[in-house]
Amino acid sequence: MSVFGTGLDKAVQESITRPIPKSAGAQMRFLVKQLKGTRAVAQMLRVSQRTVERYVKDQIKRPRPDLAARLEFVVRDRWQPQVRAQAKERAVTTGGIMIDFRARLGYTAPIGSTDDARIRDLAVALPPQSAARLFDAQARGATEQQLQEIAAEALKETYFQDKGRRAGSLEEVRFTDIERLGFRFL
16 A cells, blocks of 8 residues: 555544454454444455354454454454544544655746755645545545645645745645655644
8 A cells, every 4th residue: 555545544543532342253243243244254354154153252262363464454444434434524624634754855946946855854734625635535546646746735735835825936846755654633
């Protein structure tokens, strides 16, 4: 998965208010309830239906490492969907999202000004419109490059141009050499 996609997913995961179930049996029971049956869970996890039933009854307690990883990933992805949806809704309507990164930023500007890329370590609050563009693009399956371009455009508008108050002739901002990237809801 992309750096930007993973960062957005982590921000959504941080909005969860209760921890996911710890034991494999509890995780399986949650999935069986969510998917309304053991067959669907078995197909999703690529195990037999009988194996799922054994976990549900706590006859098997410890899954092998690959199954444990798949199980945790699927449960985490489905845990508290309403809380995650509300956090996204707040971010795209009123709160916005904070982007915290260390990366090389370059920009295109008119002749006579410097456009040399340099490493910047920034934390910038992006407005709700920018958060909405990022989440919409991610939902549509945007590539890493497309998400980078949307974030760079948001940084250009918010950080460099200060919502139209300065650097009006700035044409393009580019992300390269990303060392660290994170998002969090405001």
